[in-house]
Each structure stands twice: as C-alpha cells, then as structure tokens.
Amino acid sequence: MAAAPKRPPLPAILLANDLLDGDVVFASVAATGALAWTRDPALALVAADDAAAARLEAYAGSEFAAQHVVDAYLVDIAIEAGQPVPRHYRERMKTLGPSNRPDLGKQAGDGIAAERRA
Amino acid sequence: MYRYDEFDARFVRERVAQFRDQVGRRLNGSLTEDEFKPLRLKNGVYLQLHAYMLRIAVPYGTLSSRQLRQLALIGERYDRGYGHFTTRQNLQFNWPKLRDIPEILDLLADVEMHCIQTSGNCIRNVTADHFAGVAQDEIEDPRPTAELIRQWSSLHPEFSYLPRKFKIAVTGAEHDRAVIKAHDIGLRLRRHPDTNAISYEVSVGGGLGRTPMIGKVVRDYLPKADLLAYLEAIMRVYNLEGRRDNKYKARVKILVHEIGVEEFKRRVEEEFARLDGPSVNADPAEVARIAAYFAPPAYEVLPTVSRVLEATKAANPTFARWVEVNTAPHKAPGYAALTISLKPIGQAPGDATSEQMRLVADLAEQYSHDELRVTHAQNLVLPHVRQRDLFAVWQRLGEAGLASANVGMITDIISCPGLDYCALATARSIPIAQAIQHRFADAERQRQIGELNIKISGCINACGHHHVGHIGILGLEKRGIESYQITLGGDATENAAIGEILGPGLAAEDVPDAIERIVNVYVETRQANESFIDAVRRLGLGPFKAAFQEVAHAVA
Numbered sequence: 020m021a022a023a024p025k026r027p028p029l030p031a032i033l034l035a036n037d038l039l040d041g042d043v044v045f046a047s048v049a050a051t052g053a054l055a056w057t058r059d060p061a062l063a064l065v066a067a068d069d070a071a072a073a074r075l076e077a078y079a080g081s082e083f084a085a086q087h088v089v090d091a092y093l094v095d096i097a098i099e100a101g102q103p104v105p106r107h108y109r110e111r112m113k114t115l116g117p118s119n120r121p122d123l124g125k126q127a128g129d130g131i132a133a134e135r136r137a
Numbered sequence: 138m139y140r141y142d143e144f145d146a147r148f149v150r151e152r153v154a155q156f157r158d159q160v161g162r163r164l165n166g167s168l169t170e171d172e173f174k175p176l177r178l179k180n181g182v183y184l185q186l187h188a189y190m191l192r193i194a195v196p197y198g199t200l201s202s203r204q205l206r207q208l209a210l211i212g213e214r215y216d217r218g219y220g221h222f223t224t225r226q227n228l229q230f231n232w233p234k235l236r237d238i239p240e241i242l243d244l245l246a247d248v249e250m251h252c253i254q255t256s257g258n259c260i261r262n263v264t265a266d267h268f269a270g271v272a273q274d275e276i277e278d279p280r281p282t283a284e285l286i287r288q289w290s291s292l293h294p295e296f297s298y299l300p301r302k303f304k305i306a307v308t309g310a311e312h313d314r315a316v317i318k319a320h321d322i323g324l325r326l327r328r329h330p331d332t333n334a335i336s337y338e339v340s341v342g343g344g345l346g347r348t349p350m351i352g353k354v355v356r357d358y359l360p361k362a363d364l365l366a367y368l369e370a371i372m373r374v375y376n377l378e379g380r381r382d383n384k385y386k387a388r389v390k391i392l393v394h395e396i397g398v399e400e401f402k403r404r405v406e407e408e409f410a411r412l413d414g415p416s417v418n419a420d421p422a423e424v425a426r427i428a429a430y431f432a433p434p435a436y437e438v439l440p441t442v443s444r445v446l447e448a449t450k451a452a453n454p455t456f457a458r459w460v461e462v463n464t465a466p467h468k469a470p471g472y473a474a475l476t477i478s479l480k481p482i483g484q485a486p487g488d489a490t491s492e493q494m495r496l497v498a499d500l501a502e503q504y505s506h507d508e509l510r511v512t513h514a515q516n517l518v519l520p521h522v523r524q525r526d527l528f529a530v531w532q533r534l535g536e537a538g539l540a541s542a543n544v545g546m547i548t549d550i551i552s553c554p555g556l557d558y559c560a561l562a563t564a565r566s567i568p569i570a571q572a573i574q575h576r577f578a579d580a581e582r583q584r585q586i587g588e589l590n591i592k593i594s595g596c597i598n599a600c601g602h603h604h605v606g607h608i609g610i611l612g613l614e615k616r617g618i619e620s621y622q623i624t625l626g627g628d629a630t631e632n633a634a635i636g637e638i639l640g641p642g643l644a645a646e647d648v649p650d651a652i653e654r655i656v657n658v659y660v661e662t663r664q665a666n667e668s669f670i671d672a673v674r675r676l677g678l679g680p681f682k683a684a685f686q687e688v689a690h691a692v693a
Contacts (some may be wrong), residue, residue, distance in 0.1 A: 040234045041189035086166050090184060111184050117557035119485055119567045123217055124187055
C-alpha cells in the first residue's frame with residue numbers, strides 16, 4: 020500500500036515515519052536539488068502547486084517501496100513565521116511531540132540538532 | 138508466581154528469533170509493509186504518532202521485582218526513561234526503535250516476559266483482580282484460572298484469526314475490581330449455593346468502544362473442571378458466526394446483541410455438548426501444578442492490628458490519611474495490600490520513570506514477598522505489606538514522588554495516552570486529566586468529595602474506559618478542534634453501568650469547570666455517607682444535567 024492517493028488542499032508538505040527508527044520525517048530538498056528526508060519540520064519542502072505535490076507523491080511512493088519510510092502522506096499547511104505548520108492539530112502534534120512532555124520529541128529538538136550538525 | 142517451564146522458555150525465545158528474522162526481511166525488502174504489519178502487531182509493535190510503541194504483556198497484572206527492574210532497564214537503555222502502565226494491566230514504551238526491538242524482546246525473555254498477543258485479532262492478555270490472592274472478600278485466587286487460560290489461548294491455532302480482538306477478565310471476589318462486565322468474557326469464581334462447589338459465573342458480550350455493552354450471564358455455575366471446554370464452545374460460536382464483513386460489528390458483543398443472549402446461549406450449549414470435554418479440559422494434575430505456583434507466601438503470624446502502625450498514624454496525620462486511602466484489607470492478619478498511586482497531581486496517569494520502577498521493585502523485594510501488581514486503573518500494588526512496615530514504605534515512596542493519597546479519589550483518573558501519543562486518537566486525554574487534577578489538588582477537598590472515578594478516552598475506542606467512569610470524558614474532533622463529551626453514571630464494578638451523555642461537547646478549557654459543577658451538585662445534595670455514584674443513581678441525570686448546561690450555554 021503506497022501513499023494515500025487523496026490529495027489535501029495545497030500548500031502541503033510530505034511527512035512519514037522512518038521505517039527503522041519510527042521518527043517523523045519530512046521531505047525536503049537536499050543541497051543537490053534532490054528530495055531527501057529531514058527530521059526538522061522547518062525544512063520541509065512546501066508544495067504550492069499540483070506539479071510540486073505530484074513530485075512529493077512520487078517520492079512518497081518510491082521511498083515506501085525502497086523500505087525507507089512508512090505511513091507517508093501529504094499534509095495541508097499554513098505558513099506561520101516563515102515556516103510550514105500543519106492546519107490540523109493531529110499533524111501539528113507530529114511536528115512537535117507530546118504536549119505534556121515538552122522535553123521530548125521535535126519540540127525538544129529530538130533528532131534535529133544532530134541533523135544540523137551533520 | 139508462575140514460572141516458565143522449558144517449553145515456555147523455548148517458545149518465547151523462538152518467537153524472538155522469528156521476529157528478528159522478520160525485521161531483517163522487512164528491511165531488505167523481502168517483506169512488504171502489508172506483510173510485515175500483522176507480524177509486528179503479533180509481537181506488540183505498533184506505529185504511533187511520533188514513534189513505534191511496544192506493548193508488553195503483564196499476565197493478569199502480576200510482576201516480580203526482577204521483571205520490573207528489567208522493564209526499568211529497557212526504559213532507560215532503549216526508550217526515554219519511562220513507561221506507561223495501561224488499563225489492561227500492561228506496560229507500553231512510547232519510543233522504541235524498530236532496530237532495537239528484537240534486543241528488547243530478548244531482554245524480556247530473560248525475565249519470562251514477552252509481547253505476544255498484546256495486539257491483533259486473538260485472545261489478548263488475560264486480566265484479573267489486582268488484589269488476587271490477598272483480598273478479604275475473595276472466594277478463590279483468580280490467577281490460576283487466568284494462567285490456565287493464558288496457556289490454553291497462547292497461539293491456539295483455532296483462535297489466532299478471530300473476527301476481532303477478544304478480552305477475558307477473571308475475578309475471584311464479591312466486589313468486582315477487574316471490570317469483568319466490560320469484557321468479551323468475564324469470569325467470576327463463586328460457590329454453588331447447594332453443593333458449595335467453587336464454580337464460574339460466565340458473562341459474555343461486554344465491551345466498551347463505539348458500541349458499549351454490559352456482559353450478559355450465560356452460565357450461573359459452570360463447574361470448574363469444564364472451563365476450557367466451555368470457553369472453547371463460546372469461542373467456536375463466535376469464530377464461526379461473528380461478523381467479518383464489518384470491523385465495527387465484529388466483536389462478540391454484537392453477535393450476542395444481534396441474535397439475543399438466549400439464542401447465543403443455546404448455540405454455545407449445543408457446541409459444548411458436542412465437544413469432547415475430557416480432551417479439551419485441562420488435566421487436573423496440570424491445574425494443580427499451575428495452582429501451586431500461586432500458593433500464598435509464608436506470612437508471619439501477626440496481630441490483626443499493628444500497634445506500631447496505630448502509633449505512627451496517630452503521630453502523622455498525612456501518613457494516616459495515605460494508609461486510609463491507599464491500603465486495602467488483607468486476608469492475612471497484620472498485613473495490608475498497598476496501592477501505589479501513579480497519579481501524582483499533574484503527571485500523566487500511569488507513567489512511571491525507570492527510577493520509580495526500580496524503587497517500587499526494591500520495595501516489593503524488601504516488603505512484599507518480591508511481588509507486585511499492575512491495576513487496570515494504572516496504579517501499582519504491593520500485595521503483601523506488613524502493617525508495621527507501611528511507614529517505612531511511605532517514606533521511601535514520598536522521596537520518589539509516589540506517596541499520593543488519592544486511590545479511588547477524583548484525581549485518581551484513568552486516562553489513555555490520547556493524541557499526545559496515539560495514532561488512533563481524535564483528541565488529547567492526558568492534559569485533560571492534568572487540568573482536572575490541578576483543579577481538585579487540595580487533599581481536604583478530595584477527602585470531602587470521597588470516592589469518584591473519572592475516566593478519559595481520547596477516541597471512541599475507549600481504552601480509557603470512559604463509559605464506565607462515574608464521570609466519563611470522551612475526546613472527539615468537532616470541526617477541526619478537540620471537543621469533549623461528558624457522561625455520567627457509569628460504573629465499572631459488579632453494578633456495571635454505561636454512563637449517559639450530559640449534553641453537547643465542550644472545549645478542553647471548559648472541562649474542569651463542567652466537572653466542578655457536577656461535583657458541586659453532588660456535594661450540595663448528597664445524603665449522609667452517600668457516595669457520588671449512589672447520589673447519581675438516586676437523583677438521576679436531571680440536576681447534574683442542569684448544572685452542566687450552565688457551563689455548556691455559557692460557552693456556546
């Protein structure tokens with residue numbers, strides 16, 4: 020089963036869970052211009068038109084097939100303070116972590132700091 | 138406690154090896170996600186919002202110190218230093234990595250634990266009264282029955298692909314602390330009035346979720362020896378006739394409801410008569426072998442009332458209050474069953490850090506014959522504490538923030554993980570529990586309110602048992618925001634009842650006000666010594682609804 024075929028309203032980002040770690044990951048553009056996964060929601064590539072959304076969907080499908088991620092789907096977002104923020108509170112949770120534990124998850128920089136160093 | 142024999146140990150190790158291989162094949166692409174998902178679920182591995190989640194079976198809620206220490210170690214080494222005790226007496230880790238799970242399963246196998254049948258459409262971990270073996274109102278320890286069912290149902294070839302999951306709970310006491318009426322099968326050990334023989338009252342078709350039902354009695358006095366054949370008859374009727382076309386109508390409660398309890402009973406009895414009982418029922422020698430593992434520990438001969446305890450209580454009112462609220466009468470004179478509250482004000486209900494687990498393991502080893510229990514209310518129990526040791530235990534618990542005197546009180550809230558963790562949730566539960574705890578934090582106020590169960594679920598699946606809470610709270614999504622539906626009059630005991638909805642859903646910030654209004658109606662109108670649930674039964678929904686509506690209208 021590949022990524023959900025139903026496309027949300029745009030603009031949207033692509034998120035998934037890393038197969039091996041389970042962490043929430045976001046499709047972003049690497050220095051080479053190719054798509055790559057990041058753990059930092061601020062770096063998620065925002066698809067504003069159908070062509071960009073189709074590119075993310077194709078990436079979701081190929082990455083799922085390549086055993087890199089699971090549960091990949093597009094999420095509609097708003098731009099707040101220059102960063103993409105999911106419109107729905109469920110997906111916002113995925114970009115933050117448990118609201119009762121601000122010391123855990125992305126809100127605490129889990130996986131993000133290491134990525135920035137790399 | 139039950140100990141694995143060589144077959145159990147080998148079986149669990151083989152399962153770990155199989156899962157390690159399955160993870161490897163998933164990663165190299167030999168297994169697709171669709172193929173792998175049922176395999177990981179059969180080993181308790183879920184994918185949640187932020188990470189994988191591993192659900193570890195705690196059979197009938199009984200743990201040894203050694204096992205709890207191992208859980209603490211796993212939490213520290215492979216998770217974030219804490220675990221979550223669930224309403225099914227299990228433990229969940231919220232952050233394991235798939236790559237580490239085979240190693241975690243090996244560590245569990247080292248202490249005779251596993252995650253088998255904590256998910257999937259099979260017979261799940263059998264739960265039991267958390268005061269099993271020690272409660273004064275007990276007729277017989279339910280754990281030998283639960284263990285027998287565990288052995289019979291583990292990988293039972295006929296019942297591994299049921300229409301839906303299947304939950305069995307057992308109690309041996311008059312007072313139901315195991316919510317047996319909200320289970321697919323509920324068993325109650327009782328004496329036959331004529332023969333005095335110990336037998337089972339068998340209820341079928343209870344359950345919560347989107348269609349809550351109270352279990353119906355299908356046998357008043359099932360002879361003990363016939364247990365497995367009778368269970369097999371029930372499972373066969375369900376397996377054959379339970380619906381597989383619609384996931385939401387697939388539980389046995391729907392079958393019982395659709396064909397009626399009399400017809401269901403008739404089919405079960407017909408199947409039971411057809412079965413070759415002796416070939417299905419357990420060998421009495423095996424039943425005796427299992428029961429021997431649950432023999433009571435060597436209690437000291439002590440006076441019924443400890444003078445040491447009375448003196449320390451007199452000198453320390455806070456301690457006295459804790460003893461009054463958190464201990465239960467014990468079969469053995471001079472002992473108490475102590476509940477350790479995992480509901481300190483403002484903490485996630487049921488969460489315990491690795492340090493706290495180690496402390497409780499140490500206390501169990503030193504003061505409770507090396508044994509502890511997990512309750513469905515997400516607390517821990519030291520089942521055999523000498524009354525004279527309670528003060529020392531209380532002091533040590535206090536140092537770890539575990540001496541809350543609130544068991545059964547308004548702040549002893551059951552809560553599922555909700556949308557803070559769970560992929561199925563429609564709203565958060567934990568922050569609601571925390572807000573209510575803060576509102577009612579005052580110890581004296583809690584004492585005045587008395588026994589009151591609040592239960593919160595973050596979706597219709599009802600892991601937080603909201604239907605059977607005196608006050609139930611269900612988190613839903615309404616037009617893109619979290620909305621909370623309040624129910625009243627639910628009961629999880631032998632007087633099992635499903636709560637009724639009070640009115641429209643509320644925003645999260647209005648929930649504590651609504652709860653306070655409901656509680657105030659009770660405090661203002663109760664009769665002498667009348668508990669909250671008794672007052673609700675006497676008064677009906679009317680006065681509570683009126684108070685609730687004031688909050689609902691004010692915010693509408």
